[in-house]
Amino acid sequence: MERSLGAEHDALLFDLDGTVYRGGEVIKGAASTVSRARDSGITIRYVTNNASKPPEAVADNLNTLGVPAAVSEISTSAQAGAALLAERLPLGAPVLVVGTAALAEELVAVGLSPVRTTDAGPVAVLQGHSPDTTWADLAEACLAIRAGAVWVACNRDATLPTERGELPGNGALVAALREATGSFPLVAGKPERTLLDRAVASAAARRPIVVGDRLETDILGAGRAGVPSLMVLSGVSTPAELLAAPPEYRPDHVAADVTALELPAAASRISEQTAWKIDTAGAGLTLAAVNGADNRPEESGTYPWSRLSALRALCAAWWSEGGGDVEVLFEDSTAETALRELGLYRLDGERFATAATG
Numbered sequence: 001m002e003r004s005l006g007a008e009h010d011a012l013l014f015d016l017d018g019t020v021y022r023g024g025e026v027i028k029g030a031a032s033t034v035s036r037a038r039d040s041g042i043t044i045r046y047v048t049n050n051a052s053k054p055p056e057a058v059a060d061n062l063n064t065l066g067v068p069a070a071v072s073e074i075s076t077s078a079q080a081g082a083a084l085l086a087e088r089l090p091l092g093a094p095v096l097v098v099g100t101a102a103l104a105e106e107l108v109a110v111g112l113s114p115v116r117t118t119d120a121g122p123v124a125v126l127q128g129h130s131p132d133t134t135w136a137d138l139a140e141a142c143l144a145i146r147a148g149a150v151w152v153a154c155n156r157d158a159t160l161p162t163e164r165g166e167l168p169g170n171g172a173l174v175a176a177l178r179e180a181t182g183s184f185p186l187v188a189g190k191p192e193r194t195l196l197d198r199a200v201a202s203a204a205a206r207r208p209i210v211v212g213d214r215l216e217t218d219i220l221g222a223g224r225a226g227v228p229s230l231m232v233l234s235g236v237s238t239p240a241e242l243l244a245a246p247p248e249y250r251p252d253h254v255a256a257d258v259t260a261l262e263l264p265a266a267a268s269r270i271s272e273q274t275a276w277k278i279d280t281a282g283a284g285l286t287l288a289a290v291n292g293a294d295n296r297p298e299e300s301g302t303y304p305w306s307r308l309s310a311l312r313a314l315c316a317a318w319w320s321e322g323g324g325d326v327e328v329l330f331e332d333s334t335a336e337t338a339l340r341e342l343g344l345y346r347l348d349g350e351r352f353a354t355a356a357t358g
Helices: 030-039 055-064 077-086 101-109 135-146 170-181 193-201 215-225 238-245 258-262 307-318 333-342
Strands: 012-015 045-050 074-076 096-097 113-115 123-129 150-153 158-164 165-169 206-210 229-232 254-255 276-279 285-287 329-330
Touching: 012 030, 012 193, 030 045, 030 258, 045 193, 055 074, 055 215, 074 077, 074 193, 077 101, 077 123, 077 193, 096 101, 096 135, 101 113, 123 135, 123 193, 135 170, 158 170, 165 238, 193 206, 193 215, 206 215, 206 333, 215 229, 229 258, 238 307, 254 258, 254 307, 276 307, 285 307, 285 333, 307 333, 329 333
Parallel strands: 012 045, 012 206, 045 074, 096 113, 096 123, 123 150, 206 229, 229 254, 285 329
Antiparallel strands: 158 165, 276 285
16 A cells, blocks of 8 residues: 555654644644644654744644644744854854844843844844834844844745735845845745754654745745655645746645645656646647546545646646746646636736736
């Protein structure tokens, strides 16, 4: 019997928002998938770019939502940022904090001294997201960076997903300081390696896999860390972005959600699909269903003529041609339905966008 995708790995490195939960709601199947993986002996790590909360609060929130989590399973960009500075500074060195009290506590944990003004003579700046960050906080950081302080950003996520929509994230304020100082920070979180490397090391993993929803953080970070990845379509990145993604942004697997970890690895692997024919000879791609396709509902992306199997086939074919933006056409009604469900029908102008027409 073929092993599941999860069972092929000794550690599952989960992103959180858009992967395990969305806003205040658990994504369908996530809690049970994580529980069964833990019960089978697979190591779990929750790897988040969010630097505003301590690991205890992250674990408490997951447990409240019904997702099992221990504090030791939480890896945050705040921890990674503090670790980066600890490698570069002597014990007790003053570090200007732009972020929450939880971020300051991570500095204390590694033997550094958090401060809030340049009057304290900071030799470094650690910047993470806080909804309470003000112009005055950025002004202090600006002065310190201009004076030569080492600058570490916990992450450079431009936006933060909320129930109200995408709001400015830490990366938006990092960009403001870049403009004001002409400097560039070291980055601790995804897609840079520090956060993922620490998560892999803490799990003592030899065969980890990253599971996430964002191409530009989770998947790119996995590639940089030399770890295979599963992209889930339960969060931010879209099928159009995936199809047109540059090589370094390409996952090994794609699925609707994390329940794909309980299916055979082949079910989510980006590869040729026997149910679909892809013609790359024209100006773009042409999708056609083969072998008696019909329009039965998809279940977990395993139905041969599902939209997800079409996406895997399209990616495999197009990436072998080099990739980039592409027009996708259809030859039959089954292919048309798949393209519509994937959002690959009359799209234009998005990030990594693939223009598609029928």
